[in-house]
Amino acid sequence: DGGITQSPKYLFRKEGQNVTLSCEQNLNHDAMYWYRQDPGQGLRLIYYSQIVNDFQKGDIAEGYSVSREKKESFPLTVTSAQKNPTAFYLCASRVLGQGAGAEAFFGQGTRLTVV
Amino acid sequence: GQQVMQIPQYQHVQEGEDFTTYCNSSTTLSNIQWYKQRPGGHPVFLIQLVKSGEVKKQKRLTFQFGEAKKNSSLHITATQTTDVGTYFCAGGTYKYIFGTGTRLKVLA
Numbered sequence: 001d002g003g004i005t006q007s008p009k010y011l012f013r014k015e016g017q018n019v020t021l022s023c024e025q026n027l028n029h030d031a032m033y034w035y036r037q038d039p040g041q042g043l044r045l046i047y048y049s050q051i052v053n054d055f056q057k058g059d060i061a062e063g064y065s066v067s068r069e070k071k072e073s074f075p076l077t078v079t080s081a082q083k084n085p086t087a088f089y090l091c092a093s094r095v096l097g098q099g100a101g102a103e104a105f106f107g108q109g110t111r112l113t114v115v
Numbered sequence: 116g117q118q119v120m121q122i123p124q125y126q127h128v129q130e131g132e133d134f135t136t137y138c139n140s141s142t143t144l145s146n147i148q149w150y151k152q153r154p155g156g157h158p159v160f161l162i163q164l165v166k167s168g169e170v171k172k173q174k175r176l177t178f179q180f181g182e183a184k185k186n187s188s189l190h191i192t193a194t195q196t197t198d199v200g201t202y203f204c205a206g207g208t209y210k211y212i213f214g215t216g217t218r219l220k221v222l223a
Contacts, residue, residue: 033211042121042203043158043213050209058210059116090157094211103148103160104211 003027006091006107012115013078013085021076021110023091030096032074033104036060037088046089049074050096078112086114117142119204121214129222134191136217138204145208147180147187152216153200161189194221 004025013019025032031050035043045058049068063082068074074093078085088111092104118141128134138147146165150158162171164180164187171178177190187204199221204214 031209031211035213040218042216045210045212048210056210059212092211096209102146103163104150104158104205105160106157109157 004091004093004105004107006089006110008110009108011110011112013112015114016080018077018079019112021078021089021091021112023074023076023107024072025074025093025105026072027093027105028071029093029105030071031094032068033092033094034058034064034066034074034076035090035092037090037109039088043090046076085112087112117207117210117212119206119212119214121202121204121217123217124215125218125220127220127222128194130196131193134194134198134219136189136202136219138187138189138214140185140206143184144206145184147184147204147206149178149187149189150203150205150213151200152203156200158203158213191219194219196221196223 007022033048034046037043044060046064047066049055052071055066055068065077088109090109091107094104121138148163149161152158162178167184168182169180175192179188201216201218203216
């Protein structure tokens with residue numbers, strides 16, 4: 001089955017801890033994205049990657065880090081520098097380009113709560 | 116940077132009434148996609164518009180791309196309770212940005 005898998009579904013973090021959210025896709029998509037969604041709000045772009053070993057900051061990158069060592073994987077680390085990390089995190093992938101098939105496919109999301 | 120705004124932010128309608136959400140980008144878009152997110156779920160792709168002035172229909176849903184390719188709209192005719200959710204527009208070739216979303220509630 002092709003798709004995107006995010007894990008874990010729920011994650012609890014103590015203040016001052018770093019946590020890493022997993023995102024794996026087997027769709028052979030070049031581009032991968034991380035978004036943050038707060039309750040009742042839209043999707044804000046954290047980081048994105050167009051190719052292995054390269055990534056760019058989105059609109060709210062402070063307090064987060066990513067890596068793209070493999071095409072299939074794009075893990076997100078929420079560092080202790082992120083002061084308000086409680087949110088719903090969504091990973092997405094898509095084919096690069098402007099034609100048909102440019103839609104984004106999403107994982108099921110990870111709900112992160114600071115305790 | 117590029118911003119994509121949607122209005123209204125919220126909309127409550129009686130079942131059977133029509134609903135429209137508007138999407139406005141600060142920059143010209145090469146194409147635009149629309150998504151629906153059910154409560155507690157993840158966004159699911161609905162449709163893509165590419166051409167200036169393009170209109171596409173999916174059953175009760177009508178999507179339109181503006182002539183200047185900076186705005187778009189989604190219209191739902193005769194809403195049903197299954198239409199409940201948040202509707203997002205999105206665009207961008209590499210940096211893929213989502214609109215602020217419109218949350219639709221349908222009252223039976």
